[in-house]
Amino acid sequence: MNGIKILLITGVAFIAVYFFIRLRNSLLDILLLLVLIAAAIVFILFPDITNQLANKLGVGRGADLVFYTSIIIFWFVILKLYARIRKLEQLLTSILRNKAIEEAQEKTPK
């Protein structure tokens, strides 16, 4: 095992621990996370697998394949986060709105 593999696996391990502490709410999330971690570790230990996969899909190198898929995953994550932000914004808006309306002091023209 060479240096980069140890470094990457340590990184994945830290992320895994962090996520397991944070999201213990849904079984689906945990399963998905387990699959992703397992895939990450397998690919780190046996980078040749990615090369074979890449060749089958018509991509030159395994590293490129990983790069392309991560771009798609990142876009997906960004959209999910944005949807979350919109929801929060709508919640915040309705809270502020109700408070504002409650506190309004009605004045009619004299």
Added chain:
Amino acid sequence: MTNAFVTIIIPCFNEGPVLRQVVAELVNEKKYTIILVDDGSVVPAQSLIGDLPVTIIRHIANLGQGAALQTGFEYVKKLPADYVITFDADGQHAPSDIQQLLAPLQDGRADIALGSRFLIKGQQNAPLTKKWVLHAGRLVNYFFSGLYLSDSHNGLRAFTKAAIEKIALKENRMAHATEILYAIRKHKLRHIEVPVTINYTFYSKSKGQSVFNSIRIFFDLVLHKIFE
């Protein structure tokens, strides 16, 4: 016929230098109920115009013009209002245009009257870049809502109470202008465009929408389509 049940909603955010004059002009007409939605201005509107007979609703944080309008709409629903006007706080609208907007609603010809600065010939005193942005806005609005209107983002509008009940703006920022068009289509509201004058002062130009902001509106619209 009395105008006692015409309510004017003025969304406002940091309009300190002109706010008092704009509101006072409307107050002097003496026939409107005026609701000012202070959208988290740094200097609360209460301290600037607290003495005028105007209901002030204050968001404690800045949410955007769309949110301010919707707050006004929610508040109006509880009032005995027949017609609701939206009026910008930066002094670009003329109070004398309000009657023209109300006329088609009072005649029962429309549910919503939208102010348009481009219907009067020779009154095209908009700055050139502003014109281009608004023309692009028309096309974008047409693309998203299927309604082709001559002025896409004019803050002066008149609604019947029934129309207000059907509008629920979710876009907090400027994309609400297109959301109103969605509501028109969805609920088959009858709309009409009415020529209004826009007073381009140095102040209103500096507060107005920039080209960059219109790009943001575009993205808000795209995201609205995706998420709503």
